[in-house]
Amino acid sequence: MTDNSSVQRMSLDAALDVLARRREEQVVVGTMTANGAWRQKSPHDLNLACIGFMGGASTLGLGVALSQPDRDVWVIDGDGSLMMQLGSLGTIAGAAPANLLHIVIHNGVYETSGSQPLPSQQQVDFAQMAEGAGYAQTASFGDAEEFDSAIDELLAADGPTLIQLYTRPADRFYSARPTPPGTTPALARMWPPVAEALAG
Amino acid sequence: MTAQSIPADQLLSAIREAGVQDVVLVPDTHQRTVLDLLMDDEEIRTIHCSTEDEAVAVSAGLIIGGRRPMMQIQHAGLYASVNNLRGVALDGQFPIVLLIGLLGRDPELEPEEDGSSMVRLCRPLLETLDIPSHLLDGPDDLHHVAEAFDEAQERNGPVALLVGTTTS
Ligand SMILES: Cc1ncc(C[n+]2csc(CCOP(=O)(O)OP(=O)(O)O)c2C)c(N)n1
Numbered sequence: 001m002t003d004n005s006s007v008q009r010m011s012l013d014a015a016l017d018v019l020a021r022r023r024e025e026q027v028v029v030g031t032m033t034a035n036g037a038w039r040q041k042s043p044h045d046l047n048l049a050c051i052g053f054m055g056g057a058s059t060l061g062l063g064v065a066l067s068q069p070d071r072d073v074w075v076i077d078g079d080g081s082l083m084m085q086l087g088s089l090g091t092i093a094g095a096a097p098a099n100l101l102h103i104v105i106h107n108g109v110y111e112t113s114g115s116q117p118l119p120s121q122q123q124v125d126f127a128q129m130a131e132g133a134g135y136a137q138t139a140s141f142g143d144a145e146e147f148d149s150a151i152d153e154l155l156a157a158d159g160p161t162l163i164q165l166y167t168r169p170a171d172r173f174y175s176a177r178p179t180p181p182g183t184t185p186a187l188a189r190m191w192p193p194v195a196e197a198l199a200g
Numbered sequence: 201m202t203a204q205s206i207p208a209d210q211l212l213s214a215i216r217e218a219g220v221q222d223v224v225l226v227p228d229t230h231q232r233t234v235l236d237l238l239m240d241d242e243e244i245r246t247i248h249c250s251t252e253d254e255a256v257a258v259s260a261g262l263i264i265g266g267r268r269p270m271m272q273i274q275h276a277g278l279y280a281s282v283n284n285l286r287g288v289a290l291d292g293q294f295p296i297v298l299l300i301g302l303l304g305r306d307p308e309l310e311p312e313e314d315g316s317s318m319v320r321l322c323r324p325l326l327e328t329l330d331i332p333s334h335l336l337d338g339p340d341d342l343h344h345v346a347e348a349f350d351e352a353q354e355r356n357g358p359v360a361l362l363v364g365t366t367t368s
């Protein structure tokens with residue numbers, strides 16, 4: 001059994017830098033703390049976000065991947081989010097999109113809501129779960145340099161691939177501001193330009 | 201009024217005529233004869249999900265990439281998909297058509313009079329979510345299938361079709 005209490009952890013920043021350096025024309029679906037950081041590091045009109053439907057990043061990315069087999073799709077998922085839609089590991093493995101990379105930010109907590117511990121925080125291992133579900137490749141990294149030297153080989157091979165990144169949580173929480181009436185939700189604003197870019 | 205069973209091949213034809221490319225599903229006992237045909241179909245792809253919440257997000261992703269999906273689930277799955285129906289289909293303004301089987305419905309009664317909560321609460325829930333629905337109570341109602349796709353496009357949002365009795 002994995003012991004997460006003694007595992008090495010990198011900063012979220014360093015983890016996302018490794019990915020941002022490889023960003024080309026992939027569709028990227030971000031969520032939770034990683035999403036805000038990603039949008040700053042890699043602003044792009046092919047960024048999508050899972051905001052307001054916790055757990056939906058992996059399957060939103062799956063749909064895009066299945067619709068565009070020649071385009072790489074990256075999902076940057078939260079560990080608590082994946083826990084909420086854990087069955088999506090089986091759904092993704094069954095559909096078997098070769099072009100899907102599923103990153104899981106394993107900080108062990110629900111950072112966005114105030115860093116409460118995940119159920120099975122001390123043991124949960126999403127790479128093992130993805131392997132058991134039938135992903136083509138899985139890997140785990142707690143050191144950014146190791147991740148940096150291994151990722152190109154992982155990207156070159158067929159997916160679906162799950163990469164679990166052990167990161168250090170910051171202690172913060174998200175306090176929702178009131179949404180003024182008539183506001184267009186983030187997803188409704190984000191996806192039409194992505195659809196247009198993919199069609200063009 | 202007695203609801204009539206819809207033959208599986210007729211429902212499949214209606215799905216095909218609506219231009220559906222992907223059927224995103226969690227199996228519905230009630231529509232199993234249609235599922236058997238769909239899984240053997242060479243043109244329409246079936247995508248099997250673990251939960252209906254996922255099926256909503258997969259459908260949305262397919263639409264982003266230019267495909268024409270349809271969700272096929274049962275009433276229990278509607279209840280299981282509410283957070284993504286709200287957060288993805290409604291908030292994201294995705295024209296997703298859902299084909300929902302009313303398993304166990306008494307064909308002599310309106311769904312709202314049914315003894316089973318799964319059947320009875322279906323339309324009231326859809327109304328609360330502001331999702332239009334159309335009841336398929338026999339082969340004569342199959343015109344709703346293609347129309348639902350037009351309605352979903354016009355509304356920029358989901359539309360539900362309720363399969364009133366077990367398909368034959
Ligand atoms: C269905 C649902 N339940 C609970 C919440 C409250 N919530 C918002 S963010 C969050 C934590 C997200 O955790 P994780 O996916 O691990 O991402 P992190 O914040 O750690 O980056 C929770 C529990 C929610 N948004 N939706």
Ligand SMILES: [Mg+2]
Pocket residue numbers: 078079080081105106107108109110111
């Ligand atoms: Mg987390």
